[in-house]
Amino acid sequence: MTQTANITQGPKISPIWILPFIALFVGIWMVFQYQNDKGEEIFIRMPHAEGIITGKTQIKVRSVNMGIITDVKLSDNQKYVMARAEINKRYKHLLTNDAKIWVVKPRIDQAGVSGLNTLLSGVYLEFSPGNSKESNSYFTLLTEPPLIANDIKGGRYSLLSRDSQVIEVGTGLYYKGYEVGQIEAAHFDWQEQTMSYQIFIKAPFQNLVTFNTVFWVNSGIEVDLSADGINVKTGSLSKLLKGGISFSVPQREKAGDIVSAGHIFSLSKNYKKALEQRYFLYDYFVIQFEQSIRGLNPGAPVEYRGIRIGTVVESPAMLVVGDKPAYFGTEDIRVPVLIKVEYKRIFHNAKISKEFWQNNLLTWLNKGMRASLKPGNLLTGALYIDLDIYPDAPKYVMEKIAGHNVLPSISSGFSVLTNQVSEVLTKFNKLNIEGSLTQFENAMVEYQALATQLNILIKANKTQAIPDNFNQSMQQVTKSMAQFDKTMKQFRKTMSDYEKGSQVYQQMHKTMSQLKQLTQELQPFLRNLNEQPDMFIFDRNKTQDIEPRSLK
């Protein structure tokens, strides 16, 4: 019997192959999910990786975690460290071109103590998003945290200073004593020999910065010893300790137009110097003195009858006439002093003031306006130049030296004193002494009459009543004293509540006794605790007391 095999064609692909396909699909799905969940990758360049731990150090924005450091490696040239970080996708938009990143760690600086929480948790990176729309994935770690966050509104300006001391970054800017900003950056331009400061003034105070604003260093204490005397100015204690920069519109001036950000201002050593910047419209004059100018220093005031109109520039003026020093001449022994007449000191509109001065100067000189040296400060011996009208002065002759107009001078000091004494003696000679004696005699007669009238007045009844009024006043004083005595008695009565034996005293005494009793009750317990500190956990050591024994 022959059996026939029935051969049938099976499926070409075994169902077992489904498993690899499922595995492949799951694998692809996992890769997709991984890529999809993976955050943005950024690189941070830093000088060193102190405190940075891979997989632990976080990147935060306003204390919200936005990413983590995933890798730290040394650069190929070993000059810096490159850290790779993964940023959560939802914060991708914060990775802008002008964003800042720095390490938060414990710091002690002018602003105080910060970052103490990182002592336990470890350091983290703080990220400050910027305003730029351009994204970035490469950042450089700041060595110091930025003073002003990017989102704080305000204005940035520059200050240039030639003679002020170096002021630290972070120092405050004050407007009328109120802190409105900070110095953000400072650097010294060695070529220009100037200090340049970048300052930030918080909104809305940037509106206080106008074209005529002056900036000066506020050292906390200013001592000015000049021909004007000794002037000491002190600020608040914090300013005294930290110093700062102040700014304001000069007094009696209206605020000008508000400046745009980036404007460059000059930084003065003090307020006085800052104000002097305003007197930019001036003319030089030379005054030649026929006396010693010892005590007349540059910066000394030039006044007209007490009104300041200018400043001494050079004393003596280093003028050269015909290749010879004009200040040490052989024929003309007068000592030249260079001054400047600052027109804004005369009138707030400098142009009008200048015209006024130039139009009238000749008239004043012809009337006898002369310059003289006057002692400004007896303590320091400082002098100043005073312009005044001397009608008897010699006739004015127009003169120029080294291109500068010369203002005529008149001797002062001992020579003036001599002239004045001479004038007094002349006047004394002219006195009509005989006539004066007659007048004196008449005056004596009138005085006698006055004395008689006074005698009558004293004897009058009304005058006699004055002691009664005095008596009444004394009675009122006595009454007041009685009231005072009464008040003092009441005060004494009040105080008696606190005297020994009083109720309050007894209560205090009782409380103290209770306190003493409590202390005594705690005494054995504390003694035992001292002897055996672990007595709360373990039983007390059962040391036996010494047994008192009788003679038996």
Next chain:
Amino acid sequence: MRFSFIFIIIIMLSSCSHKAAFNNIHYYQFYGQNNKLSITKKDDNAILVISDIVLPSSLNNRGIAMRISKQQFQNANWHQWNSAPDEMLLSITQGNLASLETNWLVLTKSTPHISLIAKKHAFYEVKWTLTRFNGGLNNNAEIAGMWQIFKHQTDGDISIIQQEYFTEQTTLTKDGYQALVGALEITWLKINKDFMLALENITKLDD
């Protein structure tokens, strides 16, 4: 970690549940003169104010002091005074002196309005300073120290009248702290009586 935590908890619970050692402490105090007394102030009554009794800290300790050498004391751990010795002695002394039925009105400084009383009446003040108040080396209880008597005038003037040193000992009749406390009380009563006799003599001379 978990095991060690449970172990610590068990140790703490067992220690807390342990019988407190303080239960073995015995407290003592003087019995005092339990006489019924009523003293009314009369014009001829003299006033005696007992000032605070001063003891060194080792003797004023709640643990009863036992001398263990000439120079050393030891305070008992399990036998303690019921209250601080200075307070107990002050209270007992007032009772002792009053019970002697003399013509004295005995007060303490904590008596209410004592300052007002002092302004109206001249009075005597006694101040005890003790250097020994303990069990002795020779099977005895010992109390030593001194007393000072001051006289206060109504105008605030104070003068010291007499100062006397004393050392008293009483032999124990039984063993134990109860016997010691009893002996100390007897000794203190004797000191009080001797003082009162001295005071009477002083005031007689004073009159």
